[in-house]
Amino acid sequence: MAKTASRTPLLTPGRVSVLTLGLLTALLIAVYQSAPEQKRAAPAVKSPEFEVLEVQPRTLALTLASQGIAEPRRRLRLAFRTEGEIVEVSPAFENGGWVEKGQDLARQETLPLELMLSQRKHDLSSARLHMEQARARARMARRDVAPNATAFARHEPQLEEAQARVEAARLAVKRVAADLARATLKAPFSGRLEQVNISVGETVAAGEVLGELYSAGDMEVRLPLRDRWLVLLDGDGEVPGSGKEPLSIPVTLEGRFAGRVRSWQGVITRREGGVSRNQMSWLIAEVHPDAHRVPLEPGVFVEAGIHGRRFDDMVVLPRSAMIPGEGVWVVDESGRLQRRRVSVVYKEGDRVFITGGLAAGERVLLRGTDLLSEGMKVRTRLQDPSGGVAMSTAGSRR
Incomplete structure (x- = not known):
């Protein structure tokens, strides 16, 4: 019986796997090569946006702020020169009593x-x-x-x-x-009495204080002012009160008295010499009685507005616009930041008064910060004088 020769199958499982893998690879290559080319665009970088103010120089007379407490212009302690017994006291000689000049107050034995x-x-x-x-x-x-x-x-x-x-x-x-x-105690001037301590039959020593008399009509207010601001009071930029001539600087005083906020007109007549440790000078304002106003009383706390010099081309900015070094950020025509040093002459509350360094029409950042850099590109929103945003700009003005 003849032997039958063995045959190897053409499609073995191993060959099928290799063939399948090759087909899949070719298919993936074909799909990849036939896919449309994708173009990836770079993300757009948006410049930061800031509110700006447009510089508007104007002629302005400064009003310097200060505060103080009203005190009588004249105050005198009343006493006898010699020891003695009190035999008579005037009914007007009491706390709050008003007396006229030369009026008898008390008499000794x-x-x-x-x-x-x-x-x-x-x-x-x-x-x-x-x-x-x-x-x-x-x-x-x-x-x-x-x-x-x-x-x-x-x-x-x-x-x-x-x-x-x-x-x-x-x-x-x-x-x-x-x-x-x-031996008869008389009022040396017209005024009001306080701290009276006297009675008939009492023996008082020489010089013992029996009460105080102050001028209720004429008041004084001692007003502190920074030493560097003194030149803002004189029209020629000189230091007021340095010569022999008295000063005559108007001042408006406001304070609460008798349940209402009232105002009084006064005049600064002199300046105390020297400077305090915190670089303050002291101005003395006199307030005279006005028949049409409630008189200013001792002890009333008042806010003072001192009438200062008049400046041309004054620029007023919010304090928030300032950056360290007495500077501001200015946005140029191309929308880039420039650090600008300015001449600040006075600061009051949230306002800064500038006399140099800025030109009309320039744009200044409303809120300055030292974290920005010179030449930085920015977008701006222009704020109108009333505080609203008037318009938006993307860099340069057109």
Whole structure:
């Protein structure tokens, strides 16, 4: 029986797998090569947007802010010069009482002073008698002494001593007479009384304070002002109050009194010399009574507006626009940032007053920050003077 030869199958499982893998690879290559080419666009970079103010120079008179407490222009402590018993007190001599100049306030017992005055007059008479005796002895001595006699022999020092005794006695009489006249306490000027402490029958010591009198009509307010701002008060840019001439700078005062906010007009008449440790100078404002206004009372806290110099081409910016180094960010015609140094003459609240460094029409960032860089491209929104956004711009102005 003949042997049958064995045959190898053409499609074995291994060959099928290889063939399948090759077909899939060819298919993927064909799909990849036939796919449309994709173009990836670079993402657009958007410039940051800021609010800006347009510079508008104008003529402006500065009003410098200060504050203080009203005090009487004149204040005096009332007291007797000598010790004595109080025998009479005026009904007006009490806290809050109003008195006129020369009005009697209180009176001391005058008998001790009258007795003292009589004694001083007696001393004066004795001194005059002693002087006449010294004169008589001097006349007699001059007739009998030799030409080269001493001054003592001619009674010259004796006569001088007698004359000095008379002068001393005369001044003693004058002093006691003045004390007797002042035994009645009078108001030296018209005003209002406070801190009164006196009663009939009380014995007071010499110089003991019985009350205080202040001028209720004329008030003063001591106003602090930074030393570097003094030149803003004078029209010529000089330091006011440096010469002998009094100042005359108007000032408006506002304060709450009797439940309402009231205003008073005053005048700064002088400046205290020197500068305090925190570089402050002090101005004195005087307020005189006005028949049409409620008078300013002592102790009222007031806000002051001091009328300063007038400037041409003044630029007013919000304080938020400032960056360190007295500068601002300006957006140029191409929409890029420029750091600009400016001349600040005054700062008040949220406003800054500038006299140099900016031109009309330039745009300044409303909110300055030191984190920006020179030449940075920005978009802007222009703010109108009322605070709203008037228009938007993308870089340069057209």
